[in-house]
Amino acid sequence: MRYGIGVDLGGTSIKMGLFTGNGDIVDSWSIKTDVSDNGKNILIDIAKSVSVKLAMKGIDKKQVDGLGIGVPGAVSRGIVDKCINIGWDKVDIVKELEPLCGIKVYADNDANTAALGEYKCGTGADYDGIVFLTLGTGVGGGIIYDGKIIQGFSGYGGEVGHIKVNYDETEPCNCGTCGCLEQYASSTGIRRMALRRLSKGDEESSLRSYGEELTTKDIFIEAEENGDKVANEVIDYAMEMLARACADICHVVNVEAVIIGGGVANAGDFLLDKLRKEFERKVKYIAGDTKICLASLGERAGIYGAFYLTKM
Amino acid sequence: MRYGIGVDLGGTSIKMGLFTGNGDIVDSWSIKTDVSDNGKNILIDIAKSVSVKLAMKGIDKKQVDGLGIGVPGAVSRGIVDKCINIGWDKVDIVKELEPLCGIKVYADNDANTAALGEYKCGTGADYDGIVFLTLGTGVGGGIIYDGKIIQGFSGYGGEVGHIKVNYDETEPCNCGTCGCLEQYASSTGIRRMALRRLSKGDEESSLRSYGEELTTKDIFIEAEENGDKVANEVIDYAMEMLARACADICHVVNVEAVIIGGGVANAGDFLLDKLRKEFERKVKYIAGDTKICLASLGERAGIYGAFYLTKM
Numbered sequence: 146m147r148y149g150i151g152v153d154l155g156g157t158s159i160k161m162g163l164f165t166g167n168g169d170i171v172d173s174w175s176i177k178t179d180v181s182d183n184g185k186n187i188l189i190d191i192a193k194s195v196s197v198k199l200a201m202k203g204i205d206k207k208q209v210d211g212l213g214i215g216v217p218g219a220v221s222r223g224i225v226d227k228c229i230n231i232g233w234d235k236v237d238i239v240k241e242l243e244p245l246c247g248i249k250v251y252a253d254n255d256a257n258t259a260a261l262g263e264y265k266c267g268t269g270a271d272y273d274g275i276v277f278l279t280l281g282t283g284v285g286g287g288i289i290y291d292g293k294i295i296q297g298f299s300g301y302g303g304e305v306g307h308i309k310v311n312y313d314e315t316e317p318c319n320c321g322t323c324g325c326l327e328q329y330a331s332s333t334g335i336r337r338m339a340l341r342r343l344s345k346g347d348e349e350s351s352l353r354s355y356g357e358e359l360t361t362k363d364i365f366i367e368a369e370e371n372g373d374k375v376a377n378e379v380i381d382y383a384m385e386m387l388a389r390a391c392a393d394i395c396h397v398v399n400v401e402a403v404i405i406g407g408g409v410a411n412a413g414d415f416l417l418d419k420l421r422k423e424f425e426r427k428v429k430y431i432a433g434d435t436k437i438c439l440a441s442l443g444e445r446a447g448i449y450g451a452f453y454l455t456k457m
Numbered sequence: 458m459r460y461g462i463g464v465d466l467g468g469t470s471i472k473m474g475l476f477t478g479n480g481d482i483v484d485s486w487s488i489k490t491d492v493s494d495n496g497k498n499i500l501i502d503i504a505k506s507v508s509v510k511l512a513m514k515g516i517d518k519k520q521v522d523g524l525g526i527g528v529p530g531a532v533s534r535g536i537v538d539k540c541i542n543i544g545w546d547k548v549d550i551v552k553e554l555e556p557l558c559g560i561k562v563y564a565d566n567d568a569n570t571a572a573l574g575e576y577k578c579g580t581g582a583d584y585d586g587i588v589f590l591t592l593g594t595g596v597g598g599g600i601i602y603d604g605k606i607i608q609g610f611s612g613y614g615g616e617v618g619h620i621k622v623n624y625d626e627t628e629p630c631n632c633g634t635c636g637c638l639e640q641y642a643s644s645t646g647i648r649r650m651a652l653r654r655l656s657k658g659d660e661e662s663s664l665r666s667y668g669e670e671l672t673t674k675d676i677f678i679e680a681e682e683n684g685d686k687v688a689n690e691v692i693d694y695a696m697e698m699l700a701r702a703c704a705d706i707c708h709v710v711n712v713e714a715v716i717i718g719g720g721v722a723n724a725g726d727f728l729l730d731k732l733r734k735e736f737e738r739k740v741k742y743i744a745g746d747t748k749i750c751l752a753s754l755g756e757r758a759g760i761y762g763a764f765y766l767t768k769m
Binding site for chain 2: 219272273274288290291293295296297298299300301302303304305307308309311312320321322389392393394395396397398399400401426427428429431434435
């Protein structure tokens with residue numbers, strides 16, 4: 146029997162999956178991410194955990210075709226440029242991890258990897274080419290075209306969270322420019338816009354009772370379940386911004402489906418209906434056949450996609 | 458000796474090139490585009506012209522590996538959706554042209570084809586992946602990634618002229634939406650913005666002497682050679698809009714080079730310097746290594762690219 150391994154490296158935990166050669170999951174587990182000393186133990190911890198798991202399962206490393214890993218930074222030729230939230234500067238993942246674990250290693254950006262997971266095993270399996278957007282603390286993205294990840298020449302392919310959707314913005318994004326999608330459609334962004342809206346007027350809104358404790362989840366609840374006008378308008382605005390970016394993406398790569406994942410996507414059809422309405426207004430006949438759908442793998446997208454990196 | 462043919466189908470003329478199998482040009486010529494009767498003679502005319510040329514050169518059709526053709530519309534699986542300026546509705550180019558000329562046919566959109574030409578034989582030959590923008594009456598675009606055209610699932614890949622760069626625009630674009638790049642960075646768009654600017658104020662400007670006869674070329678001459686303030690600001694604004702689209706494109710596909718062609722690009726470095734300045738402001742560390750360059754093949758990009766369609 147042949148095997149493969151998928152690893153999803155995050156800021157707090159490292160998720161791992163053991164797969165058969167044809168992609169059936171055998172086991173999944175996770176370990177804590179040790180960010181001490183600029184994350185210098187991370188690759189060692191991964192190698193150890195993999196070795197232990199294989200030994201427990203009675204699998205020889207020679208039976209393992211490859212280990213794929215998604216990391217939170219731009220990856221080009223196996224090298225990640227910088228991963229701020231795990232303390233890494235430039236790291237040659239392939240070169241460092243291969244000798245540690247004795248298995249062939251394939252690396253890519255985490256959002257690209259999750260996109261590949263959704264494309265191979267999730268919602269994306271029904272479509273010819275996809276863009277996957279993950280709306281969490283930030284906005285990540287990955288594009289699968291012609292069956293492959295668009296990694297880009299320096300690893301920034303699918304970096305769609307930094308598409309500009311508002312040229313009047315004055316507050317800067319983490320990237321140093323203003324008006325990025327991430328500033329509006331991430332959970333942080335939606336909350337930011339709600340607080341900004343509340344502070345600028347004195348409209349009545351059930352959101353006011355939350356004060357500074359307000360979360361993005363609260364905003365969705367107040368919008369959908371309690372029909373709060375301000376909450377609905379805040380979400381409408383976020384979906385208008387997301388639709389702008391999706392339309393621009395489709396005018397570049399004309400994918401068959403836009404797939405929305407991440408914590409914010411838990412709002413489901415309530416969010417999708419708003420997004421679809423705004424998107425259709427922006428594409429008219431061009432790229433107008435593109436579907437907008439929800440991701441289906443949740444947090445597992447990363448390990449599935451990482452496994453499929455070994456099959457590219 | 459093996460041969461290939463490249464055809465660039467435009468609204469007024471059809472440019473054709475005969476190439477050796479390894480891409481050296483043997484001959485190039487053009488015929489008039491007969492748009493009468495919804496362009497029903499166009500493919501017949503192409504087949505006839507090719508047959509005559511091959512006979513004149515003493516080349517047997519069996520020596521010709523393929524004929525590539527770029528057409529002014531979105532192409533998917535050899536079928537073009539609609540070509541307004543030559544009167545075509547949906548046309549299955551491959552199916553109709555192959556029996557007419559007795560040569561294997563490959564079809565794509567004209568801007569995609571020109572992008573492939575620049576990538577194979579022009580400025581793009583130095584780069585790993587490119588976006589080619591052609592600034593003419595409209596704004597066309599093509600993206601080459603991983604050595605191939607991004608055609609998209611319904612043929613609208615690289616349709617970057619319709620990326621939204623101004624969300625405050627109230628005049629509609631030809632596509633039915635507002636604020637498309639084409640409304641600002643095409644020759645029509647630059648002229649439109651100049652006339653709008655002149656009509657809205659009474660600033661002194663050498664552009665006023667042209668009246669309604671003003672052309673985009675005049676605007677560039679007045680800006681570069683005569684230092685007219687309004688003309689410079691009009692071009693700065695067009696380049697700001699073009700930079701917005703280029704930044705968005707690079708956040709999607711992260712190509713190594715953005716290549717600018719078309720009539721407007723005749724302004725050369727004067728235009729490029731302005732564009733680069735605005736682009737760099739918008740990308741910061743992300744995709745910041747992307748080069749901005751001028752196309753080098755001019756109108757020949759189409760036939761070169763069409764020939765290379767046969768090699769894909």
